[in-house]
Amino acid sequence: MVFSLAPSPSVDLSQIRLKIRNLQPQLVQWRRHLHQRPELGFKEHLTSEFVIAKLEEWGIKYQSGIAKTGVVATITGTQPGPVLAIRADMDALPIQEQNQVEYRSQHDGLMHACGHDGHTAIALGTAYYLCQHPDQFRGTVKIIFQPAEEGPGGAKPMIEEGVLTNPQVEAIVGLHLWNRLPLGTIGVRSGALMAAVECFRCTILGKGGHGAMPEQTIDSILVGAQIITALQTIVARNVNPLDSAVVTVGEFHAGKAHNIIADSAHFSGTVRYFDSSYSGYFPARIEAIIAGICQAHNARYDLDYYPLYPPVINDPKITELIHSIALEVVETPAGITPACQTMGGEDMSFFLQQVPGCYFFLGSANPAKDLAYPHHHPRFDFDETALAIGVEIFVRFIEQFS
Known part of the structure; x- marks a missing residue:
């Protein structure tokens, strides 16, 4: 096109x-x-x-x-x-x-x-x-x-x-x-x-099990989905609306079968912004969201956040x-x-x-x-x-x- x-x-x-x-x-x-x-x-x-x-x-x-x-x-x-x-x-x-x-x-x-x-x-x-x-x-x-x-x-x-x-x-x-x-x-x-370009990779560590017995598991897909949705609130509710920023999750992988609750989920994405004063803000805010949602579900996480290019x-x-x-x-x-x-x-x-x-x-x-x-x-x-x-x-x- x-x-x-x-x-x-x-x-x-x-x-x-x-x-x-x-x-x-x-x-x-x-x-x-x-x-x-x-x-x-x-x-x-x-x-x-x-x-x-x-x-x-x-x-x-x-x-x-x-x-x-x-x-x-x-x-x-x-x-x-x-x-x-x-x-x-x-x-x-x-x-x-x-x-x-x-x-x-x-x-x-x-x-x-x-x-x-x-x-x-x-x-x-x-x-x-x-x-x-x-x-x-x-x-x-x-x-x-x-x-x-x-x-x-x-x-x-x-x-x-x-x-x-x-x-x-x-x-x-x-x-x-x-x-x-x-x-x-x-x-x-x-x-x-x-824009500045910063990248992140995150693995959610839950507890796998049978799809019919969710009470015995910690569903990494559910936790990951909630995190990905919540990350969009950073630009919508934390960044000054007169500024420009983007948080994009471009990759999400989890599970191997339709009837098994996945024990881990992986997602990655990028952050972009023009104003250099936001340098250092996004990694802290992203980790706070991930940590809070994981704590609510008794899950663990491994986060790698790294800046690529400044604006x-x-x-x-x-x-x-x-x-x-x-x-x-x-x-x-x-x-x-x-x-x-x-x-x-x-x-x-x-x-x-x-x-x-x-x-x-x-x-x-x-x-x-x-x-x-x-x-x-x-x-x-x-x-x-x-x-x-x-x-x-x-x-x-x-x-x-x-």
Whole structure:
């Protein structure tokens, strides 16, 4: 099923400089090469090798093997200036692709279903343009090719291994090709863009027995069902209704036969919110609910609660610059939307905790070409015209930052 999208604004590429427009066939070729060879997090060996081969071909300095498969390219302009960073994620998903295209995945059960192949191509295009035009920007640019955004997260280990230091990065930007927005639009907003993601797993330990003799048992399914229902009261009755939060239980397993009361039940889920002040609140509240219901039924529990990513918080000043650049590129205010928040998570958030920056959405859907399936769908694909637009925005950011 495709999204129902507002009509696309007229996509006029006249604001894309000629040398970047001329790079478009290469961008498409690189993206399709990567699309055919998807790899999971921390296993992006072919992807890293491809990135390294291009950097070596262009004479760009780089470091590899960062957080296992990460690569950082360093490009210096002819004049001194700031140290900036561009971030692109490289990993794919464990999805069997259903698209019947010549560049479909050649790796069974794996697919670039979130656009990271496009992100890597855009970053490569930016690197190529900058190394060909060092007189057009000041300072140093680090281009970070990051593994494992889809999980368990490659940004944090890359930071821990020093990608933001020596020299110290002053600002960072990144983008996400976004099929919730039509081609020719850009989603950019100051403050919270994407939600924090926290996860939990819980096992309810009851006492099994015969389905006809419940008085001899502690029904783990009954206890689990009451807990799952009660967890929804956290957002409904504990979170400020002016704030946004989601508690989702996505998995529930218990029992092996219709006439046996299960002695254990397992469920897991996620918590998402924008406001960092809620950090630490949800694990305590979730455990209080689980503990109270278990106590009422003489059941026991084992809870594992762990944060995954903090919220993506954009710096106001850098977001303003990205907004002005986006307006230059799409040439119409209708092409810029701040109404682009999502409860999805992103480990770009770890970079933004360390240095000011901006993460934005680059519209990539084109229903007229049947390119509007949602992210993580087995028929996900995007309009590759967005690739040159992404390079143009990155290059202008580097040229205009001061």
